[in-house]
Amino acid sequence: xxxxxxxxxxxxxxxxxxxxxxxTLNNAGYNVVNIGVLSSQEDFINAAIETNADLIMVSSLYGxxxxxxxxxREKCVEAGIENINLYVGGNIVVGKxxxxxxxxxxxxxxxxxxxxxxxxIDDALEDLRKDLGE
Amino acid sequence: MANFLLIDFxxxxxxxxxxxxxxxxxxxxxxxxxxxxxxxxxxxHNALDKLFEKAGKRIEFDQVIACSSAAxxxxxxxxxxxxxxxxxxxxxxxxxxxxxxxxxxxxxxxxSEVKDIxxxxxxxxxxxxxxxxxxxxxxxxxxxxxxxxxxxxxxIFAGNKSAQDEILEIFKKYNMDGxxxxxxxxxxNVLHIDSARDKIREIFLKKIIEAKGIKKIESEIDQVVLxxxxxxxxxxxxxxxxxxxxxxxGDIVVLDIGGATTDLYSICKSTHRKDVxxxxxxxxxxxxxxxxxxxxxxxxxxxxxxxxxxxxxxxNLEKNVDIEKEVESRFNDVKSLPQNAHDEFIDQFLAxxxxxxxxxxxxxxxxxxxxxxxxxxxxxxxxxxxxxxxIGTGGVIINSKNIDKILLRTTNILNNPQELRPQHxxxxxxxxxxxxxxxxxxxxxxxxALKILKKYTxxxxxxxxxxKK
Numbered sequence: 343x344x345x346x347x348x349x350x351x352x353x354x355x356x357x358x359x360x361x362x363x364x365x366t367l368n369n370a371g372y373n374v375v376n377i378g379v380l381s382s383q384e385d386f387i388n389a390a391i392e393t394n395a396d397l398i399m400v401s402s403l404y405g406x407x408x409x410x411x412x413x414x415r416e417k418c419v420e421a422g423i424e425n426i427n428l429y430v431g432g433n434i435v436v437g438k439x440x441x442x443x444x445x446x447x448x449x450x451x452x453x454x455x456x457x458x459x460x461x462x463i464d465d466a467l468e469d470l471r472k473d474l475g476e
Numbered sequence: 477m478a479n480f481l482l483i484d485f486x487x488x489x490x491x492x493x494x495x496x497x498x499x500x501x502x503x504x505x506x507x508x509x510x511x512x513x514x515x516x517x518x519x520x521h522n523a524l525d526k527l528f529e530k531a532g533k534r535i536e537f538d539q540v541i542a543c544s545s546a547a548x549x550x551x552x553x554x555x556x557x558x559x560x561x562x563x564x565x566x567x568x569x570x571x572x573x574x575x576x577x578x579x580x581x582x583x584x585x586x587x588s589e590v591k592d593i594x595x596x597x598x599x600x601x602x603x604x605x606x607x608x609x610x611x612x613x614x615x616x617x618x619x620x621x622x623x624x625x626x627x628x629x630x631x632i633f634a635g636n637k638s639a640q641d642e643i644l645e646i647f648k649k650y651n652m653d654g655x656x657x658x659x660x661x662x663x664x665n666v667l668h669i670d671s672a673r674d675k676i677r678e679i680f681l682k683k684i685i686e687a688k689g690i691k692k693i694e695s696e697i698d699q700v701v702l703x704x705x706x707x708x709x710x711x712x713x714x715x716x717x718x719x720x721x722x723x724x725x726g727d728i729v730v731l732d733i734g735g736a737t738t739d740l741y742s743i744c745k746s747t748h749r750k751d752v753x754x755x756x757x758x759x760x761x762x763x764x765x766x767x768x769x770x771x772x773x774x775x776x777x778x779x780x781x782x783x784x785x786x787x788x789x790x791x792n793l794e795k796n797v798d799i800e801k802e803v804e805s806r807f808n809d810v811k812s813l814p815q816n817a818h819d820e821f822i823d824q825f826l827a828x829x830x831x832x833x834x835x836x837x838x839x840x841x842x843x844x845x846x847x848x849x850x851x852x853x854x855x856x857x858x859x860x861x862x863x864x865x866x867i868g869t870g871g872v873i874i875n876s877k878n879i880d881k882i883l884l885r886t887t888n889i890l891n892n893p894q895e896l897r898p899q900h901x902x903x904x905x906x907x908x909x910x911x912x913x914x915x916x917x918x919x920x921x922x923x924x925a926l927k928i929l930k931k932y933t934x935x936x937x938x939x940x941x942x943x944k945k
Binding site (some may be wrong): 343345353354355356373375377378379381384385388389391392393394395424429451 | 544558560561562605606607609610611612613661663664665753755762845846848849852854
């Protein structure tokens with residue numbers, strides 16, 4: 343069974359979407375490790391190391407996603423999990439910005455998949471199956 | 477009717493406590509220097525003679541039970557993967573079992589770290605790492621490393637259950653003294669203490685007792701059941717929770733300042749509040765922390781080391797002493813007892829420092845986080861603000877003329893808003909120094925132990941607020 347670490351990054355306490363993601367991924371047959379809200383980059387990475395996770399899925403709903411996610415890939419490299427999949431989604435930047443630009447920013451930061459606001463989790467499921475080779 | 481003799485083979489003193497179950501009371505207590513280097517029975521017999529003399533008669537005992545922290549106590553190494561997770565979990569299990577954690581290792585261990593395990597004469601190694609179904613590569617590597625380097629002491633594997641089979645093979649391959657038990661952190665941030673703790677106790681009884689020279693008097697005592705700090709933890713938990721119809725005291729903190737270490741025990745949930753978000757590894761209900769660098773004799777230099785040069789000078793000026801010299805003399809003569817008012821003053825001061833520092837490391841923290849949803853409180857560690865009683869034990873506290881001043885140091889005297897120290901506790905003292913003994917007795921007669929504990933844990937006059945005035 344593939345393991346996915348999920349959580350809400352930074353000073354963000356939006357818990358509802360987080361629960362929906364947990365529910366959906368569990369039903370899809372993944373081992374979900376939910377570290378919850380107010381999680382730091384280190385919390386995600388530590389959990390991924392201990393659980394030997396295949397993917398980290400970061401949620402951010404309050405617009406500060408860019409600041410919160412910066413340097414996360416570099417930390418994964420330092421921690422010895424350089425090949426782990428990094429996904430991010432939610433309202434990851436403030437206001438209605440051009441999503442192509444936003445996507446590029448996060449891809450440059452080392453995220454494998456970047457999702458715009460309002461994406462149903464089922465869309466991400468397809469990418470998941472592809473990326474985790476199932 | 478039954479007479480119990482409870483023995484605590486401490487690092488400095490062998491303490492005896494005789495109990496009569498019918499009177500539900502202490503018959504007499506006595507102590508003598510521990511003589512573990514020569515023959516531990518000498519100190520024991522001297523203490524026993526003293527006890528008989530004080531009681532004015534010989535007493536026949538129906539049961540003789542002992543706990544021990546002699547010869548350095550139970551020395552353990554805690555190995556895990558990530559520092560904040562399995563390493564911390566392993567460490568907490570060792571402390572909860574009453575051990576001294578002399579080595580804490582994370583990730584892939586190297587040769588010099590394994591050499592440390594051998595050189596420091598570690599008694600038991602606790603090997604953890606990986607949640608269940610998670611990382612197994614690291615624990616397997618570490619077990620292989622311990623085997624290859626010829627570590628012969630007992631090794632308890634309490635890591636990822638998926639790695640158990642490989643670990644067992646490694647134990648067999650290198651002919652290691654290995655044991656398997658449940659994972660200390662089966663899921664992220666979930667702490668599972670019981671299985672590994674019981675295994676540590678079991679090995680302590682079977683093997684460590686012998687290595688610590690206590691085997692010599694085994695014919696005279698029925699059983700050595702626990703490491704001393706574990707006995708104190710058991711007693712504190714009993715005193716807090718109560719037993720059957722006999723009520724306990726509720727949430728408590730116990731402070732034990734010794735010659736070599738300062739131990740803090742807190743018996744309470746991690747928080748009573750509903751408006752906080754808790755992060756980090758789950759906290760044990762009965763939590764023990766040990767500060768190996770804070771103590772009155774062996775570890776007195778550690779107190780100075782925790783201060784800056786300026787702080788030392790400030791203390792010297794303000795108190796008109798040479799604190800470094802005082803500490804040095806205590807370190808060089810660990811058996812020394814205060815001879816005059818000056819010695820008492822210094823001991824009181826050192827004890828207050830130990831109490832403050834130890835609580836600083838034990839207590840949880842709270843942080844205000846400003847989010848777009850408003851202010852949120854984020855807590856790590858245990859919230860002790862609503863603790864009802866802070867109880868002091870250990871020679872220096874019991875013999876102090878200002879016990880309340882030492883215990884006061886566990887509260888928030890510096891008004892640091894982030895530290896969740898006890899706010900308005902009442903102060904109590906373990907007057908007859910019987911906590912460890914009652915922990916032992918509770919293994920046989922919990923109700924009797926609780927009644928005696930309650931009787932001899934005396935309230936000091938005043939509470940935190942009054943003491944401040």
